[in-house]
Amino acid sequence: MEKIIIQGQKRLSGEIEVHGSKNSALPILAATALVNGVSEIHNCPRLSDVDAAINILTHLGCKVTREGHTVTVDSTGMNGCEIPDDLMREMRSSVVFLGAILGRAGEAKLSTPGGCEIGLRPIDLHISAMEQLGAQLTEDAGKLMFQVPQGLCGARITLTFPSVGATENIIIAAATAKGRTVLTNAAREPEISDLADFLNACGARIHGAGDSTVVIDGVEALHGTGHTVIPDRIAASTYLLAGAMTQGKICVKDIIPAHLGALLPVMKEAGCDLTVSGRWICMSAPPRLRRVKMTRTMPYPGFPTDVQAPLSAMLTIADGTSVIVENIFESRYKHAGELVRFGAKISVEGRTEVIEGVPYLTGVHTVAPDLRGGFALILAGLAAHGETTVCGVEHIDRGYEAPECVLQALGADIKRIQEDGTGEKKSTKEFAAEPTQNSSAAVEPARSTAQTDESDTADRAK
Numbered sequence: 481m482e483k484i485i486i487q488g489q490k491r492l493s494g495e496i497e498v499h500g501s502k503n504s505a506l507p508i509l510a511a512t513a514l515v516n517g518v519s520e521i522h523n524c525p526r527l528s529d530v531d532a533a534i535n536i537l538t539h540l541g542c543k544v545t546r547e548g549h550t551v552t553v554d555s556t557g558m559n560g561c562e563i564p565d566d567l568m569r570e571m572r573s574s575v576v577f578l579g580a581i582l583g584r585a586g587e588a589k590l591s592t593p594g595g596c597e598i599g600l601r602p603i604d605l606h607i608s609a610m611e612q613l614g615a616q617l618t619e620d621a622g623k624l625m626f627q628v629p630q631g632l633c634g635a636r637i638t639l640t641f642p643s644v645g646a647t648e649n650i651i652i653a654a655a656t657a658k659g660r661t662v663l664t665n666a667a668r669e670p671e672i673s674d675l676a677d678f679l680n681a682c683g684a685r686i687h688g689a690g691d692s693t694v695v696i697d698g699v700e701a702l703h704g705t706g707h708t709v710i711p712d713r714i715a716a717s718t719y720l721l722a723g724a725m726t727q728g729k730i731c732v733k734d735i736i737p738a739h740l741g742a743l744l745p746v747m748k749e750a751g752c753d754l755t756v757s758g759r760w761i762c763m764s765a766p767p768r769l770r771r772v773k774m775t776r777t778m779p780y781p782g783f784p785t786d787v788q789a790p791l792s793a794m795l796t797i798a799d800g801t802s803v804i805v806e807n808i809f810e811s812r813y814k815h816a817g818e819l820v821r822f823g824a825k826i827s828v829e830g831r832t833e834v835i836e837g838v839p840y841l842t843g844v845h846t847v848a849p850d851l852r853g854g855f856a857l858i859l860a861g862l863a864a865h866g867e868t869t870v871c872g873v874e875h876i877d878r879g880y881e882a883p884e885c886v887l888q889a890l891g892a893d894i895k896r897i898q899e900d901g902t903g904e905k906k907s908t909k910e911f912a913a914e915p916t917q918n919s920s921a922a923v924e925p926a927r928s929t930a931q932t933d934e935s936d937t938a939d940r941a942k
Contacts, residue, residue, distance in 0.1 A: 484870040484884060486861035487893035488843055492728035494890045498716045498735060499525035499881040500549065500709035503786075504674040506573050507648040508709065509533040511675060512553040513540055513580040514652060515682050517704030524551045524709055529878045532570035536563055536577055554704075555584075562589035565622075571878070575603050576645055578626070579653030582615055588626040605639060605646035612637050613653055613661070634659030634698055642667040642692070642779045648675055654696040655684040661696040668692060669780040670739045674710045681705040713739035714786045715880060716761070718855055721790045722887065724752050724765040725797065725863040730890055731762040742783040746772050746791065750798055771800030771837060777807050789815045789856040796824035797863055798837040806831045815853030818846045822860045822868075840865055848872035851879045858883065862892055 500523035510533065512519040524530060526549070534544050537553055540560035545552045561581050568574045568591050581588040607617060610626060612635045618625045634657050639646055647667040652675075654661035666672070668690055676689030682702040688694045716732045717740055723730035724747060737744075737756045744754055744761075751766040772795060777785040785808035795802040796819055806812050813833055816826045821844045825836040843866035848854025854876040861868030870876075873896065876883060884896045 481871070481899050482873045482896055483899060484858060484861075484873055484876075484894060484896050486843070486858065486864075486868045486870070488841075488861055488864040488866060488868060490726065490862070490891055490893050492723045492726045492730055492862070492887070492890040492892060495731040495733055496719060496886055496889060497733055498712050498719065498886075499523070499527075501525075501671060501674070501712040501714075502527055502529060502879050503573075503644070503669070503712075503714070504671040504709045505530055506533050506571070507576050507645075507652070507671065507675045508678050508707065509537065509551065509553065510577045510580050510648075511652045511655075511679055511682075513537060513542060513555055513558060513577065514583045514656060515553075515555050515702045515704055516584075517556060517702075518552065518554045519678075519682070519704045520706040521551045521553070521678075522549065522706065522708040523711075524549055525712065525881045527878060527881055528874065529571045529573070532567065532574070535570070536567050536574065539563065539567060540577075540581070558584060561585040561587050563591075565591045573645060575606055576648050576652070578606060578610060579649040579651075582610060582613075582626055582628055583632055583653050583656045586628045586631065588615075588624075590624055591622055603645075605641065605643050606649050609637050609639075609646055609650045610653060613650075613657055632657035632698075634661040634696070636662045636664070638664040639666065641665075644669050644672065644779075647672055647694070651676060651679065651686060651689065651694060651696060654698060655679050655686065656700065656702060657696075657698040659698055661698070663694040663696070664692065666692055666694045667779060670710060670713065670736070678705070678707040681707060710739075711735040714784065714852075716740060717743045717784070717787045718790045718852075718859075718880070719886065719890075720747065720761065720763050721787075721794045722859050722862055723763050723890070724750065724769060725794050725859050726892075727765045727767060728890070729762075729764045731760055733760050735759055735761065737761050741781060743787060746775055746783065749773070750794070769794065769798040769837075771795065771798045771802045774803045774805070776805045779808070785809060785812065786852050788812060789852040790859055792816065792826070792833060792835060793819060793856040793859040793863075795835045796822070796826070796838060796860065797841060798835075800837055802835045802837070804833045804835070806833070812850075812853075814849035815856045818849065818853070818857055819860055821846055822864055824860070842866055843868035845869045846871070848875045851875050855880060855883065858887075858894075862887070862894075 543554040644667040673690040685697040822841040841864035843864040
């Protein structure tokens with residue numbers, strides 16, 4: 481079992497780059513199944529969720545190789561249409577493969593996806609959209625079986641909620657459907673535009689991605705291409721919050737600042753000094769953070785739900801009372817109870833979290849409840865007095881590539897250790913002891929029990 485151990489109260493300073501966007505890489509990898517050819521996906525992060533997507537592609541008959549941060553997918557020989565239950569359960573976004581499989585194979589078999597338990601993520605929007613495109617659904621013993629006897633056909637689809645996953649599935653499925661699809665109330669996240677850019681480079685005809693109305697004119701087939709995944713705005717946001725919690729001064733480079741547009745006013749309200757220039761954001765934290773009166777998570781361009789938990793951690797040591805309202809998921813405050821163990825004062829009622837800032841936090845032994853909540857505990861440990869141990873690291877590895885390396889490069893006293901059944905602890909990496917000023921973070925991932933490399937992926941192909 482792997483754990484992260486932090487000695488708190490180290491001021492973070494320096495500059496880093498963030499990895500490619502997890503929320504872009506996953507749908508793009510799914511979309512490669514629709515391509516009849518070879519796709520090279522660059523800046524693809526080394527995450528356990530990406531490994532899960534690679535396992536699914538391999539199971540479907542695609543040939544997948546990874547070299548560094550480039551994943552090459554040869555889907556020419558794809559011959560599968562079923563995702564078994566064990567692979568579906570590895571990540572919440574596995575349902576995004578539905579549109580690609582239907583478009584390529586004309587049928588699909590899958591079950592309910594798994595992943596973090598942060599509340600219901602019903603797939604009814606996905607199912608309804610596929611049915612409107614011509615798919616027929618049969619349910620049997622927990623299995624969802626889709627058939628497309630007449631092939632997918634364009635349709636006018638209006639989403640009742642701007643679901644990111646449903647928008648991605650529709651765009652992928654409609655890319656090779658007959659005729660035109662007009663999608664209304666589409667999600668507007670940058671990751672949607674990134675997916676459309678990849679598909680258009682493959683020969684698709686998608687217009688308006690990133691707006692609320694997307695028009696897709698189906699083409700007969702897609703060809704392979706190369707594509708570079710956009711930087712991860714959630715990771716960038718999280719590391720900026722880490723700097724703020726430690727009275728630090730850090731710069732995040734090679735990002736797209738506009739993608740963090742909802743976070744920057746919140747950090748300024750908390751007293752942080754921010755400078756944005758080109759593809760850089762530099763943040764200097766005040767000696768004492770101020771409260772943020774009210775933050776509401778909303779679909780993009782609103783405040784992202786994936787940053788809600790890290791923001792909660794920062795506000796635990798802000799001066800005054802802050803309020804967060806979670807409007808996307810109904811069970812995304814599981815980190816609150818763990819933060820209370822650090823000495824935070826938090827009360828949760830329904831979708832509302834009230835945080836009364838305290839003078840300091842104290843390190844504890846804690847367990848990551850999910851991906852973003854897990855990183856919130858790391859942030860608390862960075863600011864806390866004494867030692868913090870974070871278990872459940874496999875959740876964090878789903879969305880952050882070697883976070884201990886990134887934070888170590890900024891001066892954090894943090895390490896990942898492997899504890900065997902006897903209680904003996906072994907460090908999984910060697911770390912520099914001194915803080916580094918203006919240094920780039922290492923991006924070689926520490927292995928977690930949830931991660932596999934290329935050879936593991938090939939060996940586990942089913």
